[in-house]
Amino acid sequence: MSPLTPTTTKTNKPIPHHLPKTMAKTLTLTLTLLSTLLLLSTTTTATDPELTTDFSIPDGADESKLDGVFFTYTGLRGGAPATTSGLGRKSVSVKDFPALNGMGVSLELLEFAPNSVNVPHTHPRGGEIIFVVDGSLTVGTVDSNGKLYKNVLQKGDVFVFPKGLPHYQANFDKANKAVLVSAFGSVNAGTVALPKNLFGSSIPDEVLTKAFKISADTVQQLRAGQN
Template sequence: MKFNGACLVAILVAFSSVVVIYASDPDILTDFVVPPGQNALNLTGDFFTFTGFRGLPNNNLTGQTTFKVTKAVAAEFPALNGLGVSMAVLQFPVGSVNPPHTHPRASELLFLVDGSLLVGVVDTTGKLFTQTLTKGDLFVFPKGLLHYQLNMYAGHAATAVSAFGSANAGTVSLPSTLFTSGIPVDVLAKSFKTDTHTIDLLKIALKSP
């Protein structure tokens, strides 16, 4: 069978459309997704309400040293199932970092509520884009691209709110994925052009609190 140019273009466009559909949250055919075993007639406003963020923007982070994230995704907030949105509150004590990571199923729109953050995102050519955010700034991290946030500013914690274009954006943390997931030490040593002892030290460090 021979394909002319127009036919080939049509096939490629159709294939691209299928890829786009399966790369995002599927459309639902109802107003919202009712949890299994429940009746939509019995639901109340509580079903559409998430209270897990109460008080977070006013938390005192004095004495804390590590980054903390509180999520409102489908697992914690079932009403989000099928709606293609979710959120998270990010809290950064002084000197803390949200390590390099990706979200395979959604872009992230970060709004800085308080403090200042150094953020960065790396595109697929390896180019790093950085910015210093101050209170009230927005920064977008495109879906699937490696990015990070760092509070390097002495004396002031930072709080941000992130919105995602998926009810389950997913998070792939590079340090954890590489060094605590069970990838053989020899593979990591060769990949990073170092020795197995160095890799073992990294594994131990990442498993510690």
Template sequence: YDDGLAVAEVATAADPDILTDFVLPANTSSVDGNFFTFTGMRSLVTAPVPAKFTVLKATMEQFPALNGLSVSYAVLIYPATSVNPVHTHPRSAELLFLVEGSLQVGFVDTKNKLYTQTLQTGDIFVFPKGLVHFQYNADTKNPAMAISAFGSANAGTVSLPNTLFNSTIDDSVLALSFKTDVATIQKLKSGLKG
């Protein structure tokens, strides 16, 4: 630019603002209170602790009333020694509230620094938007349960193990990326099946 001014462009990603109170489903002209009620968490009340890590979601996909409202929810159940594998949420931060048990949690920032904490019942931890993070129940006997809130009706979840090793990325590309051999990549892939 001739006048010496630099122009910075900022890219942002968030749920779009809506111009109405809420968004009706296609081909619907009116709704009642049922539209704004989600009953998908009722199974938590009487269900036994699952055998493996489980997530119950209330996102726009399961609860269409969230469309345009920039919020969603998940209940995470961790049997003893289970993990929510390393993952990211590209469209939202995550605010996790530990309801029961204890969890080891952490995230890695863009400078590759790991931030960890051991949470006790009643603690809240925030995972910044888009950063790789995990939760691990290290307790060998007791389950843990957490509730996560998101600032998006569809925060998205990118599971790193699945994205990398259950995709069609060529094994030789993965081997070069991880500075290992194809046999090791194939062993990792076989461990994720089932």
């Protein structure tokens, strides 16, 4: 046989043309979770300092006396009842939960009253993944080319917002509330609410009128809405 002649291995085993449904679902879920972990670990490396110990011990704390209570947060037990704005939120941050320090993650619980919106905003220091606990939510994010990616989520659905991109969530159901949990790939992802940061700040009217091609009177009306 010539050394350049390829060899083949014969087998009598049939090659499956499709996976069983249960195996396919398991594979899909596994790939989704791996992708999520990769996203969160990538944003964590880029934004939060890495620990050189197993976990961060608060100043003045005796490590020998720490137990499971230190790693437990109970502040979400009462939910996050919606306020007069239609949106209620409770954040799980390092300020309230010291065990998060150095972990590169944080959490938020949001409750949407019927027909309410979480206005377009960004998180400059971390990606976000949301899980719909109850109800239905319309969500969307816009990339750097201005393309909108949107979907209507139901209870049990998951959606991810890439780090720094503008996004929103809305409950257009006029009778039922919606609840979601947000996880961030940073201990402090930050929030820039676009309406408030643009029209509730001291950006000169001349800049806003030219940027949005609107009148000075319209700018003043938009500013008044942020007070």
